[in-house]
Amino acid sequence: MxxxxxxxxxxxxxxxxxxxxxxxxxxxxxxxxxxxxxxxxxxxxxxxxxxxxxxxxxxxxxxxxxxxxxxxxxxxxxxxxxxxxxxxxxxxxxxxxxxxxxxxxxxxxxxxxxxxxxxxxxxxxxxxxxxxxxxxxxxxxxxxxxxxxxxxxxxxxxxxxxxxxxxxxxxxxxxxxxxxxxxxxxxxxxxxxxIHEGIIRKTQSLPISPSEKRVLELIAQGKSIKVIAAELGISENTVKHHRTNMFVKCEVKNMAELTAKALKMGWFE
Structure with missing residues (x-):
């Protein structure tokens, strides 16, 4: 190709x-x-x-x-x-x-x-x-x-x-x-x-799991916990658990801080 x-x-x-x-x-x-x-x-x-x-x-x-x-x-x-x-x-x-x-x-x-x-x-x-x-x-x-x-x-x-x-x-x-x-x-x-992605800058390694990353991507799109749970086929409690784990792993207090960090580190692909 x-x-x-x-x-x-x-x-x-x-x-x-x-x-x-x-x-x-x-x-x-x-x-x-x-x-x-x-x-x-x-x-x-x-x-x-x-x-x-x-x-x-x-x-x-x-x-x-x-x-x-x-x-x-x-x-x-x-x-x-x-x-x-x-x-x-x-x-x-x-x-x-x-x-x-x-x-x-x-x-x-x-x-x-x-x-x-x-x-x-x-x-x-x-x-x-x-x-x-x-x-x-x-x-x-x-x-x-x-x-x-x-x-x-x-x-x-x-x-x-x-x-x-x-x-x-x-x-x-x-x-x-x-x-x-x-x-x-x-x-x-x-x-x-x-923000420099793709051919401009290489993605940094992720401290979160693939399932947590997927939840992060959907939250960043403005989707509610209920919608995310339905889309991924998991419970709302599981979505909340993933969110809490990401806060701890990434040392942030809220989703705004987490998304800003994800942007800086190039975690979204």
Whole structure:
């Protein structure tokens, strides 16, 4: 099997994992109308823009870009019509297979952390990453992509995601792949967690058992103890026992600390 074919197969599998975070999201119809009232241009230009930029709003349930803006054609080589309502798997065209692989693996780790947080904390968890952006015509630039969840449903699930892509070649002309998670829930002690997975960094050995790891993965996806027990075919007490064992083995006090440690050590695969 060629390296390119192997990359494609592995990326497809990772996309399937990512889909588990949002494919069953309920829909709050009020959010659909509210998204059309939200003004992005002024906010971006006053606060975020440090270079030429474009932006995307993704509907996490349908996995499509529902709105795009900024200098779309200048930045990507594609027209707004080509990208609006397109599946955001089309973003696979925006970088090299190697960087795409690492990026989608890192995205999976981000969502593990995101859904491990209490509902009220999730709005303050976001990500940023830098990479080589490939335009439609084959030219490229060093991109900074900042991602945050715009709106949540009543259960605390992310509904719309906002991605701002900025050309930072004037700041750093050599493209480098970096991925960071920012947690600002404690304004006096913000967490800035680097995430590098797959081809970027090797996974550390796990101090927890395979069955405990599976429970950890499902809890990190925001699933309740009852749902996990049903999915794994075990009792709720067994799920709680696994959770307690992981706290002891990993020397943490709660799931937020455990998930943060799992991200840093590369335990999610």
């Amino acid at each position: 060629s390296d390119l074919l192997r990359f494609r197969n592995e990326i497809k599998q990772i996309y399937k994992k990512l889909k588990s975070f949002y494919e069953y999201l309920p829909r709050d119809s009020a959010l659909d109308s509210y998204i059309n009232q939200f003004s992005f241009t002024e906010t971006i230009e006053r606060i975020y823009a440090v270079g030429p930029y474009c932006w995307f709003i993704s509907d996490m349930k349908s996995a499509k870009w529902v709105k795009v803006g900024g200098a779309i054609e200048q930045m990507t080589g594609y027209s707004k019509d080509e990208l609006t309502n397109a599946s955001f798997i089309q973003a696979a065209r925006f970088t090299t297979p190697e960087q795409l692989m690492a990026t989608v693996q890192s995205a999976e780790l981000f969502w593990h952390y995101f859904y491990s947080q209490p509902v009220d904390y999730r709005k303050n968890v976001k990500s940023s990453h830098t990479y080589q952006f490939l335009r439609k015509n084959g030219t490229s630039f060093h991109a900074l992509q900042q991602s945050s969840t715009l709106f949540f449903d009543n259960l605390g699930n992310g509904v719309f995601q906002f991605d701002l892509i900025t050309d930072i070649s004037h700041l750093d002309p050599i493209p480098k792949l970096r991925f960071f998670l920012l947690d600002t829930n404690n304004p006096d002690n913000m967490k800035h967690i680097p």
